[in-house]
Amino acid sequence: GAGVSQSPSNKVTEKGKDVELRCDPISGHTALYWYRQSLGQGLEFLIYFQGNSAPDKSGLPSDRFSAERTGGSVSTLTIQRTQQEDSAVYLCASSQPGLGTSEQYFGPGTRLTVT
């Protein structure tokens, strides 16, 4: 079946502009995560959605970052007034609910470059 998809694959934007990144999780996966990977670094947790529960936003680095998940499926990560330090690869992952051992399936990521 289809894996996690993300769009766009690459995004170049000017400092100060807003950007939207999209994630389509695997069908049936109710858990969805956003991570950020800066150059040569590990992944940094941003936000987590589980079903209809309130999202865990504890990893968002500033109030310029927000995310929503419509209909329990597609998610959009929005970065307002982008800064150069926002340049990174943004990865989305989804997993089966309720199984602590379940792996997270990652999408290919969106490479964001802020000029």
Add this chain to the structure above:
Amino acid sequence: AQKITQTQPGMFVQEKEAVTLDCTYDTSDPSYGLFWYKQPSSGEMIFLIYQGSYDQQNATEGRYSLNFQKARKSANLVISASQLGDSAMYFCAMREFYTGANSKLTFGKGITLSVRP
């Protein structure tokens, strides 16, 4: 303190030999899981292997095995019979089941592995 520590510099291994990638972790959670992911140059994250903190035996998945030493808080990945396609970044990650109720993964900074022909 870092929760996941991967301190090895870039690793090199000869094709067909075995290699061990180190990972130590820090948690006070009594129940947790440890994961290894591979990230080739193409960028996708590929799940390799999982070890639960209460698992009695070390996890194995094909050429991958996990040397889990709970008392030392280490979860080293062993790749046997290295192949050229194993060249990639390798990330160790942890999920804490009680304190980390959101089930997020905490990642280490990764280790670069290069397999020489």
